[in-house]
Amino acid sequence: MSNNELRDRYNPKDVEARLYKWWLERGYFGAQDKSTKPPFCIILPPPNVTGQLHIGHALNHTLQDTLTRWKRMSGFNALWLPGTDHAGIATQGVVERELAKEGQSRRELGREKFVVRVWEWKKKYGDRIIEQMKTLGDSCDWRRFVFTLDDGVSKAVRRVFVELYKKGLIYKGQRLINWSPKLESALSDLEVEHKEIKGTLYHIQYGPLVVATTRPETLLGDVAVAVHPDDERYAKLIGKTVPLPLTGRSIPVIADTYVDKEFGSGVVKITPAHDFNDYAVGTRHKLAMINILNRDGTLNENGGSYAGLKVQEARKRVVEDLKAQNLLVKEEPHTHYVGHDSRSGAVVEPLLSEQWFVKMESLARPARQVVENGTVTFEPEAWTKTYLHWLNNIQDWCISRQLWWGHRIPAWTCAKCNHVTVAEETPSQCEKCGSKDIEQENDVLDTWFSSALWPFSTMGWPNETEALKTFYPTDVLITGHDIIFFWVARMIMMGLEFRGDVPFRKVLITGLIRDAEGRKMSKSLGNVIDPVELIDEFGADSVRFTLLAQVSAGKDLKFSFPRLEGYRNFMNKIWNAARFSLQVLSEFEPPVDGVNALPKIENMCDADSWIVHKLGVCEAEVHKHIDGLHFSEAANTLYDFVWHEFCDWYLELIKPVVYGDRADEKAATQLVLAQTLNRIVRLLHPFVPFISEEIYGRLPIRGEEACVIDQYPNPRNDQNWLQIGRKERADELDLVIAVISAIRNIRGENRIKPSEELKVRLAPKDEGSQKILQANRAYVEKLAKLGECQISETGSLTKCALTPVVIQSYRVDVIVYLEGVVDLSEERKRIEKTIEKLQKEKGALEGRLSNENFVKNAPAEVVEQGRAQVNELSNKIQTLQDSLVRLG
């Protein structure tokens, strides 16, 4: 490839880093705590510092950035508030894995040193994430950057913890919780993933009874067997005891409606300390609870001879021993769902344990209401149902984690009186007995506890800051559906509880990005797409536009490279259109009133009027689509307008004008071109900030030093300009375009080379058409590559191709002379094909019109329109049939 060719390629690498740096230096992304402008705020869902950003982040960030830039340009005090999340379990997990590679463990290292290691990790990846965001073009207010373990957030966390504790909404209690033996920590219900497992159902003899279980080792913790109270088979045994195998213990037979008579033998072993249902039964019947597990998932001293074994091993041994004693009646394959730790993949054990909980009922109620009454809306709306379903069935939230990375629970236990002091400020003594012998909880809070406060903790709460007054509640939250419960719901609860208002008004739910085959991206499949690599190859704007053009609220998006290439090509198209325009404008004198300068209407050509009119339509559409968060429609509207209207038609149409010698007309066109390009660049900016800013800097007419801070065009603020693009004249040009297309169609179908100049007669059927064609003859000649163009109602009709063109009230027969140019059989085929198509169309219309119910019931204008169409089709068909005859 020669240098010459390179020059007309857009190269993002020359542009992006430089412009981003410049934007930062100029402080364009900063929002004001106090401003006369209306506020607009998006809080960034803080990425986890576990690693780098993936393509899904790129999508969500692009949406947020586009919205923020759009609002900023639309006169808002727009704040996009950035931050990162410490992501307790996840980050601790990756650092532990790092350590394991070095042959170390966190326990060997000790809490203090381990936490130092995690901070080192956080520094590295936190910084990398920020770099990635800058590469994408994210226009956040970096001065306000927050990390979830920052002092400010920690203060907010303690305040909320203490207040909820005082209200009785946080409590510590011994309950059955989900325990990850791998992490050696409690998990919340949400962190448990139920996976289908092919297991075995073991039927075990308990004296006269047979019970079925998938987890025979838990029989060591059995305290009863249960049958259904109405089950006649076992009625006599209720209240009696049965021997528990392998233990020498006897356990009672109880009756409970929880038991399904039909399933298995209709007898259930009750292990309250290791099963959620059994826990409920045990509580109802005031049974003892025997915990047989240690924190690491091995059996404890209650496991008797099995003590010290891991669950799987114990299971094997128990089964062997049962067999040996002839107590194993049957083994059958059985698929069931087993809870797994969503982080480590370990099988979750229900475990009796002392943990901290948040009472959810009273927090959930208002959070439900604000969604029910539409104060907070979901897009797509279907998610409201999911959200409400969860809130309606909510369980208390286990918030303590036996981890080292996170906010340590602000509770101190007195060694002397056992009293627990819960306080915001680290206390020096027990608040009850005054003893100085107090020790803080070792546990940290669920990472989502601090996330729940994000919309206000990032703004300085608990201080009543200006930022809070200005920006809370925020406007839109853009996030994936995977964290609706984890995060969205809890932010709404906490916002209502501590700010008395919702944290945001709209929630836009995005889908997952999958690979081209529709598979989830995963490291093991090796199909993960790194946004930075994409940007490196294609440029940030191409990547952004690819995502924007394909995103549809709530739907997954298949990422394909051909599509990305297509939008990379679009960037190149924009670039070259700008290059051409600037070349045309190289000697153009910028008007004194700059962006407000208007050309004299009488000097404007039809193409000028047309493009201004189309621009107005485009501006209105784009405004409507972004406002409705329909990014793909906005992006596609711009793509269509820029490529197919501005480039394909306008830039081609004005060539005869700008290369022509009519100075007044040329000046008008140059002004229209300069203004249109200016507006196109601004329209594009929120979507493709880099290329638009780069072109903006070279525009002869511009209102600001940077595109980022210029005004976003829309029909309301662009009225003076848009009114010079009158629709009537745009319609006139549509006729010209239709005529050109008709000639090109004849050329293409007859395979006539572009180098062959055609002889054409345009036969206008009315005075209006006559005038339009006269005025625009140069366009037709150039764009249809004509050697000769007559405009005349009369003339020869033999050996010619004919296409009737009808646009609005204008009618023109386009006649291309083919004698000596081409053999006429192709043209015959073309006309026959067209006639067939028109006849089919006409037939359908006539069928409808002959239905009297249609005529009676359909709106008059629809009927009228139908009749006119039939008329028009008849005329066209007639004309074509005539010309077919004349082809000979």
Added chain:
RNA sequence: GCGAACGUAGCUCAGUGGUAGAGCGUUGCUUUCACACAGCAAAGGCCACAGGUUCAAUCCCUGUCGUUCGCACCA
């Protein structure tokens, strides 16, 4: 088991109560002075299936089939 979404051109997907659009791909023609990452033209679809509402349905309703995703304690 409960709930939700989706099924439109070869592929990936938009879209609308008046029988359909894009990008890529395909087929011709063209290296014409912004762009071959281009231009021009063309081919290609009973809008999953069956009912219903309506003058009219791809769009609304019901059901069937298929795909996907949530939620759920059947031992």
